[in-house]
Amino acid sequence: SQQGEEDPQALSIQEGENATMNCSYKTSINNLQWYRQNSGRGLVHLILIRSNEREKHSGRLRVTLDTSKKSSSLLITASRAADTASYFCAPSMDSNYQLIWGAGTKLIIKP
């Protein structure tokens, strides 16, 4: 069963605003990864945060991880129209490193 759950399912904001997406999971993890998928395309890896890390940055992306709450968040600052895509979190299970996929958050950036 899919144990990664993104929230919200859809998010529509104005260009320039910040976008925050949340992820919850149920199992013990080794790491948690975030991916982006443009419509009809493959997924692109954005950032990987290990279970012993609490925060990680990459450009305009900021990811946090709270293993006690089994949750993570992805913040995109100063959003751009090109950020329009679906975003998926993928916890990596501690037992076998398989990724668990949720249904994603569909982000729309309005110009």
Add this chain to the structure above:
Amino acid sequence: SQTIHQWPATLVQPVGSPLSLECTVEGTSNPNLYWYRQAAGRGLQLLFYSVGIGQISSEVPQNLSASRPQDRQFILSSKKLLLSDSGFYLCAWSGLQADQPQHFGDGTRLSIL
């Protein structure tokens, strides 16, 4: 640099026909390889993964099969397609170490009529 090729991009097949989707990786050796299926508006369902030539693990019992005849080639097959096999099929690779990100092809949109 590493690249992954997946083809065809779209495919329309009748029920009961066979299937063969191919995925190849360039620029790396001994990758882990994955086949996923994505239903519309949903996350990814892992179908098969492989850690080496001839080594295939199946995650979901179904009428699909996978093969890895060469180190960087991964093939998804079916002898007889069902309507429920429609979907978006994605191939991915990752490094051998357990905590490596996955890198995806552009996918194949499969429609069964």
